[in-house]
Amino acid sequence: MKKLALFSLLLAASVSVYSAETIAGSTAAAPAPPPTAAKMLDLFDRLHNAEEHKGDADSNVHFRLTDNEVNDYMRYALKTTPRPGIESVSVKFFPKEYVSTFTKVDFDAIEKWKPGTIPVVLRPFLKGHKTILVDFRIKAHDANLTFTVEKARYDDMMLPAYFVEKVIQLVAARQPEKYDTSKPIPLPFGLADITTGEKLVQGHN
Secondary structure, eight states: OTTHHHHHHHTTTSSOOOOHHHHHHHTTSSOOOOHHHHHHHHHHHHHHHHHHTTTSTTOOOEEEEEHHHHHHHHHHHHHHSOBTTEEEEEEEEETTTEEEEEEEEEHHHHHHHSTTOSOGGGTTTSOSEEEEEEEEEEEEETTEEEEEEEEEEETTEEOOHHHHHHHHHHHHHHSTTOOOTTSOEEOGGGOOEEEEETTEEEEEO
């Protein structure tokens, strides 16, 4: 399920890229997933099967998930398959494709991967594991997803959008799937549409 990376935060559109295929491959050694995670994994299976049997009468899949369900799944996903540079992620969904994310990032790792990424003025604050808030506007078009950083902050300090975008690109590129967030990202599972509402995300293939 490599394509979940997107789904969990393409939805979150940020540094969290969770791979359903990677998780599926490791579940034999992992504990049984909690109910919410099992529901998500079943959805991924249905989407994957629909993609393989596109055009069949029962190949249309619609989904509707709350932000609590996505967050429960992502906690399970990170325990099952740790991600470089990321300790935890949670999301909140709002109308008009607006997504808030809270991500605990390993800024020491980021600076080690590419020295100079963190501006000198921010280094006294962004070191070790710190949680940052990043708000995104996502857009699904022609089977691709793009996002823009609307605002970002650490505690009460606003962070420049260009810096946050660099961090996202660097962390995404360090994942096994090596995502390039500087370009439109193909939607997974043959998805045609993703939209958000108050505390929910929905879409279809």
